[in-house]
C-alpha cells in the first residue's frame with residue numbers, strides 16, 4: 001500500500017471521522033484534511049483510482065467521485081494518462097470566488113507547521129507499528145525477561161547512590177558497560193575492538209543517525225540493500241542523503257557494474273541476517289564489499305541487529321572482524337535480546353573516529369540513563385546475559401520449527417511447490433516467499449482481518465523488481481497460538497496463491 005493510501009485508510013478507519021457522511025464524502029474530507037495539514041504535499045502524486053479503491057476496499061466510482069470533487073475545488077489536478085497530483089494550496093486558483101476565500105483562509109489557518117523535511121518524514125508513516133499481535137515481525141517474547149533479577153541489579157545500583165550516575169553520560173557511555181560489551185563482542189562476534197571504540201547510544205536508530213550526520217553530507221549517496229530495513233531508510237532520507245538501492249540475492253548485497261559506477265559515502269548492510277529476506281552475506285561478497293569501501297573511501301555501516309538468534313551452529317562472525325582498512329562501523333542493540341524500551345544500543349567505530357563520535361554524541365544527544373547502563377553492565381559481566389540468550393534462543397528456535405511445520409503441513413504437497421519458506425536458521429521471523437503474481441499486500445490485509453500482523457515483503461523494496469512474500473514473526477507467539485494462527489495463515493496464503 002502506498003503511503004498516501006495508508007494515510008487515507010488510517011483516517012477513514014477512525015470511527016469518529018465524519019461518521020454520518022457517505023463513503024465518497026468521507027474520502028474527500030480525509031484527502032482535503034491531509035492536504036491542508038501538508039501530510040499530502042503539493043506535487044505529490046495520488047494513487048490511481050483503481051489502486052486506491054483496492055487499498056481502501058471501496059468501489060472505484062467512490063474514489064472517482066471524491067477525486068472529481070477535490071479537482072473541482074482545486075485541491076488536486078488531474079491530467080489524462082499522467083495521474084492526479086496534489087495542488088499547491090498556497091497558490092490555489094479555485095473555481096468560484098467563494099471557494100477562493102475559504103481555501104485561502106483555511107490554508108492560512110493551517111499554515112505548514114512542519115519543515116519540508118518534517119513533512120517528508122511524517123508523510124511516510126508506513127513503518128510497521130509495534131503492536132503485540134500474532135506474527136508481528138521483529139517482536140521478541142518479553143514475558144521471558146528475568147524481571148526479578150533485573151530488579152535486584154537495579155536496586156543494587158540505586159542503593160550505592162553514586163551521584164555521578166545521575167549526570168549526563170560523557171565519554172561514550174558508562175565505562176563498565178563499554179568494557180562488558182567489548183568483551184562480549186570479541187568472544188561472540190569476532191569483532192576487533194578496544195573499549196575506546198565503543199559508543200553507547202539509545203539504539204541502532206540513533207547510531208545510524210549519528211553516522212549519517214557525521215560521515216555524510218546533504219546530497220551524498222548511501223547504498224542500501226533492496227529490500228531494506230525501513231528504519232535505516234528513514235534516517236538516511238531525513239538526513240537528505242540520496243539512496244541507491246542494491247539488489248539482494250541469496251548471498252546478500254549483489255553489486256553490479258551500474259552500482260559500482262556510483263560513489264557512496266555510506267553503505268548500509270545487515271550481512272549476518274539480511275533484513276528482511278534473511279540472506280547471509282557470503283565470504284566472497286564480504287571481501288568484495290570491504291574492498292570496494294576502501295577504493296571508494298566509503299563507510300560501511302554494519303547493522304548486526306539479531307545475530308544472537310542463530311539456532312543451529314555457532315553465530316556467524318561479524319563483517320567488521322575482516323576489516324583491515326578501518327572502514328566498518330559496527331552496530332548492535334539490546335532491543336531484541338532484552339526489550340526494545342530499554343533503548344540501549346552501541347557502536348564500534350574505527351579508532352580514528354572515536355574522539356569525534358564522543359564529542360558529537362554528547363553535543364547532539366546529551367546521553368544519560370547511566371543507572372540503566374550500570375545495571376546492564378552487571379547483567380552482562382555476571383553472566384546473566386549469555387544465560388538469557390541461551391534460554392530465549394531455545395524458546396524461539398522451537399517456535400520457529402513449530403511454525404514452519406504447521407505451515408508446511410497445512411500447505412500440502414501442491415502448494416509447497418509454489419511457496420518457499422526461508423531456510424536460514426536464525427532471526428525472529430521467517431519469510432514465506434510467494435509466486436510473482438500474488439498480491440502480498442492484499443494477503444497482509446486479509447491476514448490482518450483475522451488478527452495476524454504479517455508484513456508484505458514487497459513493501460520493503462525501494463525499486464522494482466520486487467519479490468512477493470510475507471514476513472511472519474514467531475518469537476512473541478506462544479506454541480498454542482502458533483498452532484491456531486499458523487493454520488489460519490496457511491489458509492489465507494492458500495486463498496492468494498490459488
Ligand SMILES: Cc1ncc(COP(=O)(O)O)c(C=O)c1O
Pocket residue numbers: 138202203204205206229231270275303305332333334335340344345
Ligand atoms: C534491521 C534492524 N536493525 C535494528 C533494529 C533495532 O533498532 P533499535 O536499536 O533502534 O531498536 C531493528 C528493529 O526492528 C531492525 O529490524
